[in-house]
Each structure stands twice: as structure tokens, then as C-alpha cells.
Amino acid sequence: MDLIVAIDIIGGQVVRLSKGAYETQRSYGLDPVEVAKAVEGAGLKRLHLVDLDGAKAGRPINVAILQAIAKATNLTIDVGGGIRTSEDLAQVFDSGAAMANLGSVAVQEMELVGAWIEEYTPQRLILAADSHDGMVKSGGWLEASDLGIEAFIDHYLQRGLVNVTATDIARDGMLSGPSYDLYRRLIQNRPSLRLTASGGVSSLEDLSTLATMGLCGAIIGKALYEKRFSILDLGRLQEQLYG
Numbered sequence: 087m088d089l090i091v092a093i094d095i096i097g098g099q100v101v102r103l104s105k106g107a108y109e110t111q112r113s114y115g116l117d118p119v120e121v122a123k124a125v126e127g128a129g130l131k132r133l134h135l136v137d138l139d140g141a142k143a144g145r146p147i148n149v150a151i152l153q154a155i156a157k158a159t160n161l162t163i164d165v166g167g168g169i170r171t172s173e174d175l176a177q178v179f180d181s182g183a184a185m186a187n188l189g190s191v192a193v194q195e196m197e198l199v200g201a202w203i204e205e206y207t208p209q210r211l212i213l214a215a216d217s218h219d220g221m222v223k224s225g226g227w228l229e230a231s232d233l234g235i236e237a238f239i240d241h242y243l244q245r246g247l248v249n250v251t252a253t254d255i256a257r258d259g260m261l262s263g264p265s266y267d268l269y270r271r272l273i274q275n276r277p278s279l280r281l282t283a284s285g286g287v288s289s290l291e292d293l294s295t296l297a298t299m300g301l302c303g304a305i306i307g308k309a310l311y312e313k314r315f316s317i318l319d320l321g322r323l324q325e326q327l328y329g
Contacts, residue, residue, distance in 0.1 A: 087297040089324045090132040090164075090282065091125045091317070092307035093118050093155075095148045096139055102308045104259040106216075106227035108142070114311050122155040128321030133161040134251075134284075134305050135183075140168025141226035144190075149181050156182025166214055167226075170195075175202060179210070187251060189214035190224035192242065193231050200245050208246045212282075215239055217268075218255040227255055239272065239279070248280050251305065257286030259308050264292055266299070273300055290315050290323055297327050 094101050096111060100118050104110040122133055135155065139147035146168045156163060165178045166187030178186055192199050192213055203211060216223055217235040224231060239250055252272060254265035264286045272281055282303035283296050289309065296304045306320065 087293075087301055087327050088132045088282075088303040089130060089293065089320050089327070090134045090303050090305045091121075091130060091310060091320070092134040092136060092284075092305050093121055094136040094138055094307065095151055098148065098151065100311070101138070102259050102311055103138070106223075106255050106258055108138070108226075110259070116311075118151050119154050119158050122159050122161060124317050126159045126161050128317045128324075130317075130321055130324055131162055132303070133159075133163045134187075135163055135165045137165065137167030138226065141166070141190075142168075144168055144170050144225075146174055146178055149177060152178065152181045152183060164212055166212075172198070172202070175206070179206075185210050185212055185249070187212045187214040189216055190226075190229070193222060193224040193233060193238070196241065199242075199247075203245055203247050208248055211247055212249040212251055213239065213242050213247050214253070215250050216253045216255055223255060235268075236272065239276070243276065243278060248278050249282075249302075250279060251282040251284050251303075253284040254286065258284070260286060261288040261309055261312065261314070262286050263288055264296060264304075266295070269296070269299060269301060288314060290319060293323060 099113045100116040101111050101113045137148045162184045164185035165183040170191050222231045222233040222238050280302040284305040287309050
């Protein structure tokens with residue numbers, strides 16, 4: 087299981103939100119490029135870069151930060167936030183992203199995303215399945231939908247998109263533990279699903295438990311920035327998980 091550090095950006099700053107609410111923004115006074123360098127220095131390979139300005143604006147905003155991180159590190163960067171058009175997707179790939187997270191556009195433009203799966207291959211795309219009480223939300227988690235998370239995932243599995251990051255919005259940024267029941271339910275009877283957990287991680291024990299469940303990745307954000315553990319702790323755990 088890959089341990090994937092999240093860097094969420096508002097106004098060029100590393101921030102965390104609680105339950106996706108922008109009014110709960112907490113800034114950590116950290117340079118995102120320096121955080122990325124520390125991630126790589128700890129021996130981790132993956133980075134989850136979230137353009138929260140872009141998620142609200144409906145287009146990528148913090149592309150310069152993506153470019154700077156890609157230039158300064160060899161991390162495999164997946165990017166989300168504001169990717170709504172083919173031009174947006176091409177821009178983030180051209181700027182150094184290895185993979186793109188598709189949330190709102192996957193809810194609202196299913197045929198367009200189907201075309202992207204064929205053009206870019208499923209390996210470069212991640213379905214961002216963000217839900218509250220089992221129902222998918224989009225638009226920076228500000229817009230409700232009538233899509234259940236399981237039906238949403240199944241639609242894209244049928245189109246060949248197997249990389250999925252599932253966030254339980256009620257747990258995101260709350261340090262209350264991951265949504266284990268949700269992940270067990272999603273993995274059940276979906277052998278092709280490559281699932282990454284997001285939201286609620288509060289300890290190294292949470293990550294160890296997720297690793298026993300057959301997930302492919304876990305995203306770590308607030309617990310790291312709130313010093314529940316260190317980046318070096320994550321590097322040591324990742325080494326153990328790689329065996």
C-alpha cells in the first residue's frame with residue numbers, strides 16, 4: 087500500500103479543511119515545494135496535490151506550484167481540483183502531473199471522462215469518489231448529487247477506470263479514524279478496483295489497519311501537519327509495507 091502525503095493549496099499556502107468546509111481553513115505556514123522535498127527525502131514516492139482554489143473556481147489555479155514541485159522532485163504527483171475540460175487536463179499533465187483526479191467532471195460529464203479514459207489510458211486517471219452519507223458530492227464538495235457512491239464507482243469500473251480514491255467527507259480533516267466500513271463495502275466483489283483511502287487518518291495504527299484490508303493507497307494530511315507522527319515515521323512505515 088502506498089502512503090500518499092496530501093498537500094492542499096489555497097492562495098499558495100499549505101492548508102487543511104475540516105469536512106471540506108472552506109471556512110474551517112487552517113494554514114500551516116509551510117512552503118509546498120519544501121514539503122514535497124521532505125516527502126521525497128523520507129523515502130516516499132507519491133504526492134497528492136489538491137488545488138482547492140481550483141476546485142472552487144472550476145479550473146486549475148495553482149499550476150505554478152505543481153510545476154515547481156515536479157521540477158524539484160521525482161515524486162509521482164497526482165493532482166486534483168478544478169479539472170473540468172480537456173484543456174485543463176492537458177495543462178496539469180504538461181505541468182508535471184503523472185495522474186489526475188477527476189471529481190466534479192466525472193459526476194457531470196460522464197461521456198467526456200469516458201473519452202479521456204481512451205485517450206490517456208486508465209492508468210493516468212483517478213476517480214475521486216467523494217461522498218457524504220453514501221451520496222456523491224462535487225464542486226469542491228459544495229454540490230450534492232443523486233449518485234450513490236457504489237453506483238458511481240461501478241459505472242467507471244465498467245469503463246475500465248480502476249483507480250479510485252474514496253473520501254468520506256464527514257471524516258475528512260477530523261482525525262476521527264478512516265471509514266473502514268465504507269472501504270470494506272467498496273472492495274467487496276470488486277476484484278479490479280484499486281482503492282485509495284482518504285479522510286480521517288489519525289495515527290500510524292490507522293495506516294497499518296488499512297494496509298491489511300487490501301487497499302492500494304492511503305492519503306495522509308492533517309495528522310501529519312498536526313504532528314500526530316512525523317514524515318520520517320511515514321517513511322519507515324512505507325519501507326515496512328513495501329517489505
